[in-house]
Amino acid sequence: MKKIGITCYPSVGGSGVIATELGMLLAEQGHEIHFITSSVPFRLNGIYPKIFYHEVELNHYPVFQYPPYDLALASKMAEVIDREKLDILHVHYAMPHAICAILARDIAEHDVKIVTTLHGTDISVLGIDHTFKKMIKHGIEQSDAVTAVSASLLDQTVNMLDTNKDISVIYNFVNEKEYYKKDLPIIKEQYGIKPDEKVIIHISNFRKVKRIDDVIQTFHEIQKQVKSKLLLIGDGPEYSEAIQLVSELGLDEQILFLGKQKNISDLLSISDLKLLLSEKESFGLVLLEAMACEVPCIGTNVGGIPEVIRHNETGYIVELGDLDMAADYAIELLNDEKRLKEFSQNAFKHARSYFHSQEIVRQYMELYDKVLGNQ
Ligand code: GMT
CATH class of the missing domain: 3.40.50.2000 (Glycogen Phosphorylase B;)
Known part of the structure; x- marks a missing residue:
């Protein structure tokens, strides 16, 4: 001892x-x-x-x-x-x-x-x-x-x-006893998300390095081709700017600001895809939390992110600021149920074995x- x-x-x-x-x-x-x-x-x-x-x-x-x-x-x-x-x-x-x-x-x-x-x-x-x-x-x-x-x-x-x-x-x-996919369709319903809408999630402390505006702009492209909602979880210095951008893009109905939340694994359980488009990230723990809950991720080729996401297997890696690529990958994945399921399973297995x-x-x-x- x-x-x-x-x-x-x-x-x-x-x-x-x-x-x-x-x-x-x-x-x-x-x-x-x-x-x-x-x-x-x-x-x-x-x-x-x-x-x-x-x-x-x-x-x-x-x-x-x-x-x-x-x-x-x-x-x-x-x-x-x-x-x-x-x-x-x-x-x-x-x-x-x-x-x-x-x-x-x-x-x-x-x-x-x-x-x-x-x-x-x-x-x-x-x-x-x-x-x-x-x-x-x-x-x-x-x-x-x-x-x-x-x-x-x-x-x-x-x-x-x-x-x-x-x-x-x-x-x-991650603590595997807490981070696993739960069957919680009721949460989707409570947030007014229709069963056929895909859920994209971003979780951060809304610091500038997290590039929330890139997440919102990417979602702006995604929602043109996939029926979807974006959940923004967390709070921080860029919060007000983010709200303003969402309004300017006319996305108030499709982007839900949930602020700081405790039961992250519940929210991940209703999510189909996670976006982390940071300009600095030594690891990106939120990616691992997502993967443990069977959520594939799109992240930037920055810091430790490529060590967590396996490109084309558990998600995708894009260059910093390449929002078109991020949106293309997201649209392709969300429109292909078989591939989405495969990526979810890969993400889960990778989180459970490697980490x-x-x-x-x-x-x-x-x-x-x-x-x-x-x-
Ligand atoms: O990202 C932050 O601003 C918070 C910071 C922290 O102290 O938790 O995150 C850092 O440590 C995490 C845990 O090791 C990593 O997952 C984050 O990638 C790292 N953040 C940065 O490198 C910006």
Whole structure:
């Protein structure tokens, strides 16, 4: 049995989901898990005797202009490392979590190993900023082990930071107990979608990099040839722009903005196709969630997306901004029931084999054993 600390952004987001699900699966295997986060991870909504939660509290001292979150986190990490005698502290994101973990390791008396998982945004956004580049590099190089969620992110990290650090690729996974296709025609009906209409879905945090306008423009072409509706799930900075574009294109009746939703697998269960046309995406966890629910995907040839979608088998890959191609592929697939069924099955099988949660957890365990010198 190992004692493992986990730090992630606990709010909605793929990295938070992966960190939490990993903690839950490790706890199921008998390990003791200590989440050290600013709030309870949103997926952690049950009783788990092997899981403990340590809240990072922020006091607003009048002397500080900004509350020192990173220092409060490092201090909490050090406290938990010593009190719980953690073997591993697994942090998600080099910036700021690996940096905090390194500081905590220096402060703590108990010997702990740091494992850092890179999810992308720290490398693709912060890594470009020279102010942070050296700090991110330090966080990575001082970690005892580093993983990246795709080969593409690994390459990008090595190139951008010019580091020789040995980084392992460990892909993301989904909780198969939650992500599977359910028979829910009632949901389609409740949203006013006719049985013969196809459902296309996009899920994201509506950041600019997600190119929501490309998704809407692609759907604009698709709906001319396929009776369909587009579900837009999520919320974020581009939300208002998206609503405006939908109105301008006269698609208010056909595009449903559902905002943030909890039961994503239910909505995927009524979907026929998923679109993810991002300009940056280190993995695209939503693609894997879709595939697990038998939904084929069209994604851009960007970052880790081509490592998740198998072109012409589980979906299609298009060049960034090639909306005509995306629409053509979608129309062809949605109009061919036999092919659509075949792609759905391929997507499901691929998600269940290549990205199976037990296999991914095994890979993390192997890495933990390696850093602890048990291998
Ligand atoms: O995509 C985001 O804006 C959220 C971010 C996160 O922290 O969850 O996503 C990143 O990590 C996910 C989990 O590994 C990946 O599936 C996403 O592709 C990655 N996002 C980007 O690289 C833009």
